[in-house]
Structure formats: C-alpha cells, structure tokens
Amino acid sequence: MARRPNLGPSPGLGQSRLAIALEGKGIALKLSRARLRALVLVASSAILALAVSGPVSTAATPTGKTDVVSIELTKGKLKFVGPETVTVGDQLEIVNKTNPKQVGPHTFSLVTKGSLPKTPSARKSCFTPKHICLAVAKWHGFNPKNEKITINPAKAGPEGWSTAGNATGKKGDSWFSGEAKGGHFSQEVTAEAGSTLYYLCAVHPWMQGKVTVEAPVVPLPTPTS
Numbered sequence: 180m181a182r183r184p185n186l187g188p189s190p191g192l193g194q195s196r197l198a199i200a201l202e203g204k205g206i207a208l209k210l211s212r213a214r215l216r217a218l219v220l221v222a223s224s225a226i227l228a229l230a231v232s233g234p235v236s237t238a239a240t241p242t243g244k245t246d247v248v249s250i251e252l253t254k255g256k257l258k259f260v261g262p263e264t265v266t267v268g269d270q271l272e273i274v275n276k277t278n279p280k281q282v283g284p285h286t287f288s289l290v291t292k293g294s295l296p297k298t299p300s301a302r303k304s305c306f307t308p309k310h311i312c313l314a315v316a317k318w319h320g321f322n323p324k325n326e327k328i329t330i331n332p333a334k335a336g337p338e339g340w341s342t343a344g345n346a347t348g349k350k351g352d353s354w355f356s357g358e359a360k361g362g363h364f365s366q367e368v369t370a371e372a373g374s375t376l377y378y379l380c381a382v383h384p385w386m387q388g389k390v391t392v393e394a395p396v397v398p399l400p401t402p403t404s
C-alpha cells in the first residue's frame with residue numbers, strides 16, 4: 180500500500196486543509212499530512228499500549244482543582260485554549276474538542292522554550308532529525324519503520340506534568356490524543372512553582388502555548404491559645 184497521503188478531495192476536510200495550507204506550503208503540507216495519517220493509523224494501538232505503572236511519590240499536595248487545556252478548531256485555526264496560570268498540585272487536563280478524522284490527532288507536549296519552532300521554516304522542518312516534533316514522536320516510542328508509537332503518555336522526570344524536553348535528547352512529558360473524538364488526559368502539575376511550562380502539538384507545530392506554575396497557597400496555622 181502506498182504511503183502517499185490522500186490529498187484528494189474529501190468531504191469535511193476543507194477547513195483543516197485550509198488551516199494546514201495557510202501555515203506551510205508544499206513540502207510541509209505533504210509532510211504534516213503524511214505524519215498525521217501515520218499517527219492516526221497507530222492511535223488505537225497506542226491507546227492499548229497505555230502503560231499502567233505503579234504510583235510514584237510526588238512532592239506536590241493535590242489542590243483538588245482541575246484546570247483544562249482544550250484543543251479547538253476555531254475559524255479554521257487549530258489552537259490550544261488554556262489558563263494563564265496553574266497551581267502546583269492542580270490536575271491539568273487536556274481535552275481534545277476536535278475531530279481526529281477531520282484534523283488528525285494532536286500531542287500536548289512539554290518542551291523547552293528554545294525548542295518551540297518560531298518561524299514557518301522551523302515548523303516545516305519540525306518532523307526531521309534534531310527537531311522537536313520528531314523528538315516528541317520518539318518520546319512516544321515512534322518507530323519510523325512501522326510508524327507506530329508504543330508509549331502514551333510519555334513520561335519524564337518526576338510523576339505528573341513536570342518536565343520539558345528538547346530536540347537533542349532530553350525527554351519531556353507528553354500526551355498523544357489518539358483517534359477517538361473527545362479524547363482527554365489528566366495528571367497532576369508537579370513542575371516547580373515559578374516555572375513556565377511551554378507546550379506544543381508535534382502534529383501541528385504552530386499549535387503552541389504556555390502556562391505559568393504558581394505556588395499553592397499554604398493555609399496559616401490556626402492559633403492554639
């Protein structure tokens with residue numbers, strides 16, 4: 180079977196194609212659609228391979244609050260919509276509100292600020308060696324030969340949302356949304372208070388965002404006398 184992405188007319192794809200076409204042209208379009216298709220193909224196996232590992236102690240105390248970063252398609256543009264700040268110990272939930280059959284799957288991947296592709300040309304080459312999108316795919320155990328991923332979520336550093344990876348070997352925390360509509364994933368924010376988490380989607384590298392991590396409010400001790 181040919182690996183060429185189907186770029187022919189297909190109902191319902193107009194909007195997403197437009198979004199992709201607006202972002203990068205030529206090679207980038209083919210590349211991103213090829214990758215996207217590859218990731219769609221492996222999504223189900225990735226979900227089945229979801230690792231269930233034992234609890235690891237974390238330094239954060241749960242706040243009982245859940246913050247949501249949603250993945251949306253608005254006016255033909257794919258984007259993350261999330262809070263400006265979260266608190267250490269909050270649950271940070273990623274919710275995919277887009278249709279994977281229309282726009283492909285997504286990743287929510289913590290990356291260093293310097294790894295974010297800033298220019299159209301950087302985004303075009305994102306899925307090539309030594310660039311962040313391919314690096315993220317590797318965190319998920321992406322095998323270019325069979326185009327499958329085996330690890331989801333990809334975990335690095337302490338348990339929870341904690342660690343930003345880069346393109347040159349440092350792994351970060353990442354979730355792959357898979358092919359199911361309404362896919363979601365949540366885990367605790369365990370990053371250091373005062374830090375900023377930068378994130379991107381490795382399938383659509385123009386999808387980027389950041390969130391500042393704040394210290395939890397420690398209740399004052401109750402006077403005993």
Ligand SMILES: [Cu+2]
Pocket residue numbers: 257284285286380381382383386
């Ligand atoms: Cu995406």
